[in-house]
Amino acid sequence: MTTRELRDAAGLIVADILDLFSPDFGRVPQAVMNHPAVLDAELERIFTTAWLFVGHESEIAEPGDYITRRMGRDQVIVTRDEQGEVRVLRNACSHRGTLLCKATSGNTSHFMCPYHAWTFDNTGRLRGAPEARKAYGPGFDRADHPLKQARVGVHQGLVFATWDPEAPPLAEFLGDIAWYLDMLLGTASGGWEVAGPPQRYLTSGNWKISCENFGGDGYHLPYTHRTPIEAGLFGEDDDDGSGGKPHGRVVWTPQGHTARIGYMPPEVGGPPYWGMSDGLRADFVANATPEMLQVLDNADVVHGNLFPNLSFIFTAITYTGDEPDNTSFLIFRMAMPVDAETTEMVNILLVPRDATPEWKQRSVLACVRTHGAAAVLFEGDDFDNFASVSATGRGVVAQGSTLDYSMGLGLPVEPDDWPGPGESAPHDHSERTHRAFYGAWLRAMKGEKP
Template sequence: MTQTESFRPTTVSTRLDEILDKVEAALEDDLVPVDIFNDQEVFEAEVDRIFTNNWVFVAHESEIPNPGDFVQRRIGIDPVIVTRDGQGGINVLSNYCRHRGTQVCQTDSGNSRFFKCPYHGWTYNSRGQLIGTPHLQDAYGELLDPDDWSLMRAPKVDTRQGFIFASLNADVPPLEEYLGGAGWMLDAIVGLHPQGMRVAGPPDRYRVKADWKTAAENFSGDVYHLDVLHWGTEEIHVSQGLQMSCEIARRYEFGNGHNFTGHAWTKAIHPGYVLWGYPEHIASQFDLSGLDEAQLHVVNHEPPTVGTIFPNLSFIRFNTPAVPGGPMSVVTSFRQWQPIGPGEIELWSWQFVWDFMSEEEIEQHYVTGEFVFGSAGVFEQDDTVAWEGIAKAGASPWARKAGMSLNFQQGRNSAVDQSPDPTWTGPGIKRNTGYGEHVQLAFYRHWLDVMRGEGAAPTATEGN
């Protein structure tokens, strides 16, 4: 045996493989090991296998409406610049200069035809093409080939309802195929008017010591926590009837890790409480002619309240007052759980409004959204504190040594019917209860599939 051969690893299974094997075995019993929520090796694999291989939301078109507009965002831990070029095209560019790697864009948003690296001055246009190098003749003697030295570009960029998605994987399935039923639901959420929705302002951004999966799974449809964790909002009359949250919940499973949960408002409140409870002067401007029969039923009777598009884009919409006893507003927030490191995220939260709304209505909806789901929101504070405890459990030496798993077995022996709705004509699976943790398990099973390198999971079908 040579000296080199003596240092070759003799094990055929890495520590990560062992963790994934453990997850696979636990999921068979509807359990999730704590190991995956605060682990350096798991985190690095997620960045490599999930965030660089899937479609990831990066911006909304309303954030870059004009030529030269840009915002700085992230795909996983990679900073990217999302630009609108002079021809109206959307570009997602790496924010690392090709000369020495310095970030060429240092601001969150703006309008510029060029990005000039602050280190040595290499300059790129809004399509990422290298167009300038200082002291060209003395330094290089000839033009550098832009095909070789322009900013790296995301090979796949596409939009749905103004939401811009990008993938660093050139072989990713088309966005429409990837979204599947989640795209269908997104159409029902923001496609109720020809002008669509727009952001009301830049996103809130703040750090939370929690795992991105915990937040994404929660927004897939954990309604079981509402009357416990958020009971304080009922005591101050911001919300009411939280104890009914599971009884009137409706679950939508679309495969590929995409899940939504709605509520049967016309059953719980009154038959006229359609379209999330939007007031008549707003609802009367909606055009529902493009929705199919199942979408019409959903938006009128059992509309989505929360949802997650895998991996890390989530949504919430509900009717609430800005202050106890104040006027009601239908809050629409999209949020992204940006991974930073093991057990830590940066939470990005956008408030969305209808483009036709008056400035007064926009301000009211924005303020209400910030009150309930802003950085100091009354719901947000509850959630983030609870999520941070899960990350601590994930790093606990005792929990790991004991082989601690989290319980997702709710409803196994319940008398509540959790079977798929046989009358459902929309995509995926619909269940008529919030009891059972089907959507959360669907999220983690897809997470495991992607971490195993098995790509997109099959579309959800009845009986899963």
């Protein structure tokens, strides 16, 4: 088959799969979890058009600082140029496409290609090409050979980029989910910073499964995470069983961003920004709005997903090993597709810049013990489930099967006094956030704007 015929065939496969979606998004084709043609379409239709998280400003604090990341399968350099502007450059020489920068981080004003020594400054301009005039003639103009640049936007220190010149501004893309980011990141007077280099690891399973789970799946908690619950990490019932159970609320937006706020039973929970030291909490509370404090009162976890692939969690685990007090942590995690059934996770842990070194270390320990490649609790259980969803989709019968995402479809959502923006429901066991995620996914796959 010719290349065109192969592309046409892949397009037909993707169209057939998309046709299996039900109008109300209560059914999702299992083939979207492991079909290579679907991933190829996602990389083209989603990962080149959406705003993608690429790093935190503290990682490139000084002029010349840079980190290397991926936007889908495209490798990029995230750098702060000599004038202090944040730029996202395609990490490929404009001459012959050689990987320009192989280091994961560093500081430099110029990047030199190892193949033919073409040299670019950190604004992306070509500054030197050996023997260019002699080899190419007098018409050679370095200005015609810059590195490709993505559009850049920053919100609360989070750096996003998009390849789409017609994408809406970042603020419009974030919509109501920005309020929840402000609640977590915008109340620390000294701001936040990355604690150590990101943790990178490969997992089995399609990238979307992790994102939908982080976006608001309260249903799996008592079953997948039965061990930590029985160990008392979420509090314990009274002897007579009257202590109550954790509960939560889900939030979703038209852009496909989602969140869940989990609450402890009243007699177990804590104040807003639970798990912070007293000094940090006082600072956060002083800068938060009354509505934010109402959302966070007695909350032990806030987690969600920014469409398409940036998940986050802020939580205070009640047991971290040998510390007397629970300590909170905040991570942002990129789920980057490697192939249809393999995902690279990149965990970035943020800590308040004004926290003491001792508190920061406790926060790091609380995070790595529960979330990450070596986590004793939570992540191992989740990743086993994620892998099995992709594995069961390899069969012939699976290609025509759909998965059930209908939970909560028939439940009315009555207006209440929820103080946060976005659409929301006081149903912890719900798949409303899943349907919001796949609604945005389906619109993007069909070439529709949010």
